[in-house]
Amino acid sequence: MTGAPANSGGAVPPGPARPSQLDPDIAARLRRTPDGLVAAVVRQHDSGEVLMVAWMDDEALHRTLTTGRATYWSRSRQEYWVKGATSGHHQFVRSVALDCDGDALLVSVDQVGPACHTGHRTCFFTELPVSHPEVTS
Amino acid sequence: MTGAPANSGGAVPPGPARPSQLDPDIAARLRRTPDGLVAAVVRQHDSGEVLMVAWMDDEALHRTLTTGRATYWSRSRQEYWVKGATSGHHQFVRSVALDCDGDALLVSVDQVGPACHTGHRTCFFTELPVSHPEVTS
Numbered sequence: 090m091t092g093a094p095a096n097s098g099g100a101v102p103p104g105p106a107r108p109s110q111l112d113p114d115i116a117a118r119l120r121r122t123p124d125g126l127v128a129a130v131v132r133q134h135d136s137g138e139v140l141m142v143a144w145m146d147d148e149a150l151h152r153t154l155t156t157g158r159a160t161y162w163s164r165s166r167q168e169y170w171v172k173g174a175t176s177g178h179h180q181f182v183r184s185v186a187l188d189c190d191g192d193a194l195l196v197s198v199d200q201v202g203p204a205c206h207t208g209h210r211t212c213f214f215t216e217l218p219v220s221h222p223e224v225t226s
Numbered sequence: 227m228t229g230a231p232a233n234s235g236g237a238v239p240p241g242p243a244r245p246s247q248l249d250p251d252i253a254a255r256l257r258r259t260p261d262g263l264v265a266a267v268v269r270q271h272d273s274g275e276v277l278m279v280a281w282m283d284d285e286a287l288h289r290t291l292t293t294g295r296a297t298y299w300s301r302s303r304q305e306y307w308v309k310g311a312t313s314g315h316h317q318f319v320r321s322v323a324l325d326c327d328g329d330a331l332l333v334s335v336d337q338v339g340p341a342c343h344t345g346h347r348t349c350f351f352t353e354l355p356v357s358h359p360e361v362t363s
Contacts, residue, residue, distance in 0.1 A: 193279035
């Protein structure tokens with residue numbers, strides 16, 4: 090969560106869910122979900138298109154930063170996965186940024202082929218109805 | 227998580243954490259964290275710049291879709307917050323897309339002022355070191 094004032098009186102955030110070689114200085118900045126994850130927003134590095142959101146634990150982030158290949162934690166399969174390892178739709182990492190309160194990453198990649206397992210370029214292809222949009226310009 | 231094959235043999239995903247008036251057809255598509263949330267990636271609608279990631283429960287999504295004002299669930303304060311209500315840095319919602327497996331939203335907004343409570347335009351201003359980036363072009 091970002092954009093709102095922090096509340097230092099809140100509960101202690103969850104620690105790492107699994108052992109990791111992640112730099113302790115970076116690990117100390119992460120603010121994880123109850124299952125030890127941060128959200129990774131993935132965008133195409135040059136066009137800026139938002140391709141997908143996946144999840145990283147500490148070790149997935151470590152592998153992403155040190156191998157240059159986007160690596161995630163699968164919530165459904167409870168294992169690491171290197172994007173493209175089975176599909177060939179690799180993500181070559183150009184840069185990674187952490188947000189102001191440590192619970193989200195912005196991963197800029199060079200995406201080979203579609204990012205989505207459905208074959209769409211982006212996973213965000215389902216529009217929801219906004220019934221009362223406010224338009225300011 | 228997106229981009230990986232689903233595993234239908236996984237545990238039953240968490241249901242809504244709080245009562246909500248969200249359209250049941252949309253609610254049925256959400257795949258929530260253990261604390262009942264989905265990640266909301268917020269971008270500026272015209273430039274495409276990724277501004278922040280926040281969290282929505284079912285009711286925050288309902289309010290976002292029906293009021294046109296981006297509304298989130300604060301994990302630290304355990305309450306709803308309408309972006310800009312105290313800061314004046316409003317987010318007027320232009321469109322909302324759900325990802326292929328229902329655990330992330332892409333919210334396109336017209337952002338007034340900085341999105342980040344630090345005063346930065348975007349919350350993603352901290353670059354992490356990528357020690358072995360692979361470059362494909």
